[in-house]
Amino acid sequence: MIPKIENIPIGEELEVVEEPTYTWKIDFENKRIVGYTDGLEAMKQAIYLILNTERYRYLIYDWNHGVELADLFGKDKAYAYSELKRRIREALIADDRITDVSDFEFESIDRNTILATFTVHTVFGDIKASREVEI
Template identity: 30%
Template sequence: MSLFPIIEPQSTEAVPKLGLYKEIKWDFINDVPVFANGAPVIVTGKEAVSVWAWKTLHTPRYRYEIYTWDYGCEMESLIGQPYTDELKQSEATRYIKECLLTNPYIVGVNNVTVIFTEDVLTISCSIETIYGEVEINV
């Protein structure tokens, strides 16, 4: 019990240090992993975080049991909704930020641009990682 109960003491727990982020290199054009000599090519740092971001934006959230409920994007919930274009863009921006900020290596999402043209959704944004800034176009 404290004399001032509304003031909480500072936590003495150390923030866990994140290791070097690793991911399999991805061919974004053909949507397949990259192999060399029969083994997957491993990338690290901001390129690896970029691969993770691209893959999670392409994965519908809550659909596949193999992924946690934190992985994926809820963009599909906008399909068929009678929302205005402004509301769709606002919700899409929120979904993108929620999707990407679940990764502890991503500290910010900026300059989100969402374009709906007929049946195609185009997303571009700038992701601040612990390794530097990355541009994403999906």
């Protein structure tokens, strides 16, 4: 059966509704869910989850969630610095509550480890974040 299109509103303005950030609060230290969180605290948790999930590895997440870091293992540090900046930014910008990622700084912890620190600009405010990566 062919659908009828006579009841589809064409040319009318659609109202965009912003979904709340209300989500489960994770206690990472004790590995428990301890209620709910919203706003800036929910964003900190979302950033942590994005940066600690390898993209494309887990079926539970869509392909826009997570960051690609596993293939940097064994690469040159100069290459890793530029790729880390791009990959972290792309992973975080996929969340529509994040407007920009800036102020990247890289520190070589040891021969195989880089610490990337940066500022995440969200609709709720700025968050300083970091991610340690083994290369």
